[in-house]
Amino acid sequence: MVLLSFIVRRLISMVLILFGVATVTFFLVRLAPGDPVMQQLGAHAGDPVAYHRLSHLMGLDQPLWRQFLTYLWNAIHWNFGTSVAQLGTPVTDIIGQGLPVTLELGALATIIALVIGVPLGIVAAVRHNTLVADNLNMGFMMTLYSLPPFVIIPGVWIVFGILLKDTAFHLPVTGWQGLGDPHYWLEPSFVFAAGLVGLFARSMRSFMLEELGKDYIRLARAKGLSERKVIYIHAMKNTLIPFASVLGPTVAFLVVGAFIIEQEFSIPGIAYITVQSTLSNDYAVTLATTLVLAAAVVVANALTDIFYTLVDPRVRL
Amino acid sequence: MATEGEVITPTSLGREALHRFAANRLAMVSLLALFALVIVTLFANFLPLIDPTQGSAFNQDSFPSRVHLLGTDASGHDLLSAIIFGLRPALAVGIIGQIVTTILGVFIGVVAGFYGGKIDSLLSRFTDFVFALPTFLLAFLTVAVLGPDWDNFFGGSGRVVLITIVFGLVGWPPLMRFVRSLTLTYKEQQFVEAAHSIGTSRWHIITRHILPNTWGLVLVQTTFGVGGFIYNETTLSLLGLGVQPPNPDLGALVSIGAEHIYINWLESVAPATVLAVLVVVFAFLGDGLRDAIDPRTGE
Numbered sequence: 001m002v003l004l005s006f007i008v009r010r011l012i013s014m015v016l017i018l019f020g021v022a023t024v025t026f027f028l029v030r031l032a033p034g035d036p037v038m039q040q041l042g043a044h045a046g047d048p049v050a051y052h053r054l055s056h057l058m059g060l061d062q063p064l065w066r067q068f069l070t071y072l073w074n075a076i077h078w079n080f081g082t083s084v085a086q087l088g089t090p091v092t093d094i095i096g097q098g099l100p101v102t103l104e105l106g107a108l109a110t111i112i113a114l115v116i117g118v119p120l121g122i123v124a125a126v127r128h129n130t131l132v133a134d135n136l137n138m139g140f141m142m143t144l145y146s147l148p149p150f151v152i153i154p155g156v157w158i159v160f161g162i163l164l165k166d167t168a169f170h171l172p173v174t175g176w177q178g179l180g181d182p183h184y185w186l187e188p189s190f191v192f193a194a195g196l197v198g199l200f201a202r203s204m205r206s207f208m209l210e211e212l213g214k215d216y217i218r219l220a221r222a223k224g225l226s227e228r229k230v231i232y233i234h235a236m237k238n239t240l241i242p243f244a245s246v247l248g249p250t251v252a253f254l255v256v257g258a259f260i261i262e263q264e265f266s267i268p269g270i271a272y273i274t275v276q277s278t279l280s281n282d283y284a285v286t287l288a289t290t291l292v293l294a295a296a297v298v299v300a301n302a303l304t305d306i307f308y309t310l311v312d313p314r315v316r317l
Numbered sequence: 318m319a320t321e322g323e324v325i326t327p328t329s330l331g332r333e334a335l336h337r338f339a340a341n342r343l344a345m346v347s348l349l350a351l352f353a354l355v356i357v358t359l360f361a362n363f364l365p366l367i368d369p370t371q372g373s374a375f376n377q378d379s380f381p382s383r384v385h386l387l388g389t390d391a392s393g394h395d396l397l398s399a400i401i402f403g404l405r406p407a408l409a410v411g412i413i414g415q416i417v418t419t420i421l422g423v424f425i426g427v428v429a430g431f432y433g434g435k436i437d438s439l440l441s442r443f444t445d446f447v448f449a450l451p452t453f454l455l456a457f458l459t460v461a462v463l464g465p466d467w468d469n470f471f472g473g474s475g476r477v478v479l480i481t482i483v484f485g486l487v488g489w490p491p492l493m494r495f496v497r498s499l500t501l502t503y504k505e506q507q508f509v510e511a512a513h514s515i516g517t518s519r520w521h522i523i524t525r526h527i528l529p530n531t532w533g534l535v536l537v538q539t540t541f542g543v544g545g546f547i548y549n550e551t552t553l554s555l556l557g558l559g560v561q562p563p564n565p566d567l568g569a570l571v572s573i574g575a576e577h578i579y580i581n582w583l584e585s586v587a588p589a590t591v592l593a594v595l596v597v598v599f600a601f602l603g604d605g606l607r608d609a610i611d612p613r614t615g616e
Binding site: 013016017020021024025028029031032033139142143145146147148150151152153154155157158161162173252255256259260263264274275278279283286290293294297298301 | 343445446449450451453454455457458459461462463465466544545548549551552555556557558568571572574575578579582585586589590592593596597599600601604
């Protein structure tokens with residue numbers, strides 16, 4: 001019962017946070033310079049009748065609070081109006097085009113980071129306090145984690161775009177052709193993964209060290225289990241629970257990273273769309289994409305908390 | 318790290334931490350590098366540098382020469398001075414924003430922890446709320462919407478002020494939680510009880526007895542935070558939302574340089590290297606400080 005009430009409370013707080021985000025973003029965008037009605041009027045900009053008609057159509061002649069409620073109501077029903085820059089295209093269609101790309105890229109980066117980062121973290125914990133396997137390794141992971149990924153992009157381009165130009169390893173500098181063409185996704189997904197590798201390796205090391213110091217590990221060793229079994233079966237299993245706590249930060253990290261990677265590699269994902277829409281004052285799109293990305297972060301954090309209490313009942317409810 | 322078998326002489330906690338820090342080579346090198354970067358940036362106006370806003374249509378994307386030590390960028394600006402002046406917004410947002418964050422976090426945290434009860438639960442709820450907000454997205458939206466207007470304030474540097482304010486206002490929750498939990502533990506300890514018993518005022522207990530005990534650990538968090546703010550600031554400028562041209566900004570230099578990578582690779586590599594050094598320096602400095610001040614958590 002305590003568990004259930006925790007989950008319900010956590011979900012309610014998630015909805016409240018989402019409401020907060022929707023409110024802040026809505027009123028923030030209303031502060032934007034420029035009149036969205038004038039922007040759409042074009043040649044009819046001087047015509048007051050057309051102005052009134054359009055502003056009525058767009059609902060902008062309503063009081064602000066009613067506009068806000070309408071916006072919320074429509075948002076809940078997955079309706080964000082139409083784009084100004086791509087005249088008449090529903091905003092949800094634009095999101096529908098961008099979101100899969102961002103999800104694919106994020107999934108690739110996460111998989112790459114897990115495959116590289118987790119073993120590096122385990123090695124560092126097992127060979128605790130050795131120069132290469134732990135100290136240098138973790139120094140490098142710290143560097144990867146704190147670097148904005150775009151500082152390594154020029155280096156990657158120089159190697160794979162220029163130096164290896166006439167070889168089989170040549171990779172195109174920008175663009176996106178879906179998951180089917182690894183030539184296009186290899187560079188962005190590895191650059192994207194770099195920071196996550198650092199995060200995963202460092203977290204894995206500390207979770208592993210914690211487990212390795214516990215009594216059951218000593219028992220496993222004492223009864224003569226091979227070191228491999230001790231680490232990969234006994235200790236590893238128990239690091240999975242704390243490792244779940246990294247999920248929330250991972251999603252937040254992926255959202256910021258998506259802005260950098262999609263912008264630099266010209267990948268038409270949702271972050272790229274967000275940036276482009278601010279440049280063309282297409283605020284209906286900006287508002288919607290920001291809300292979608294924000295929802296991803298907020299929901300991921302809530303799910304992490306809930307999952308954590310489900311698998312580990314000792315966590316404070 | 319303290320060596321074993323040493324003859325132990327009486328020393329203060331602070332001095333011990335200082336010794337540990339000084340023995341950490343990586344942290345000392347980072348401190349020196351940061352010191353050098355800050356000095357160069359602060360006194361850039363007095364250095365014999367070419368005006369970084371002065372472009373030349375006849376000398377774009379040039380390689381290093383006697384006049385332009387690192388060559389020129391895509392608009393013919395001197396790259397070396399653009400990098401040096403471009404460090405300013407990054408450092409300003411990172412350091413000033415982090416100071417704002419620290420003041421807010423420490424103040425709210427210590428009040429919540431010390432007074433407890435309703436005040437604590439109210440402040441903690443509020444902190445949870447702000448913490449759950451997607452910081453980068455809100456900063457992005459705020460700067461995208463308000464940035465163009467703010468460009469005109471504070472003699473053209475309004476956008477940097479805006480970014481600093483935004484980051485400073487949303488970045489404090491982790492620090493608040495940290496200071497709150499520290500305060501909760503100190504509050505129960507005897508030195509605070511003793512201070513209470515001789516009639517010390519609450520404000521005095523907070524400022525003289527509790528806060529001094531938190532500075533070391535707060536400093537560690539703050540140092541890590543500066544790197545994070547610089548990360549976000551340069552990301553904004555990469556997206557074209559940072560300091561507007563012709564004023565130089567590191568993130569924008571990397572981004573624009575990368576577009577010209579086939580013409581002159583140095584244009585993006587040079588600012589990217591400087592930025593990488595700047596961010597990494599704060600990370601290693603924070604790591605070194607943490608090992609020095611709180612050796613147990615290093616493990």
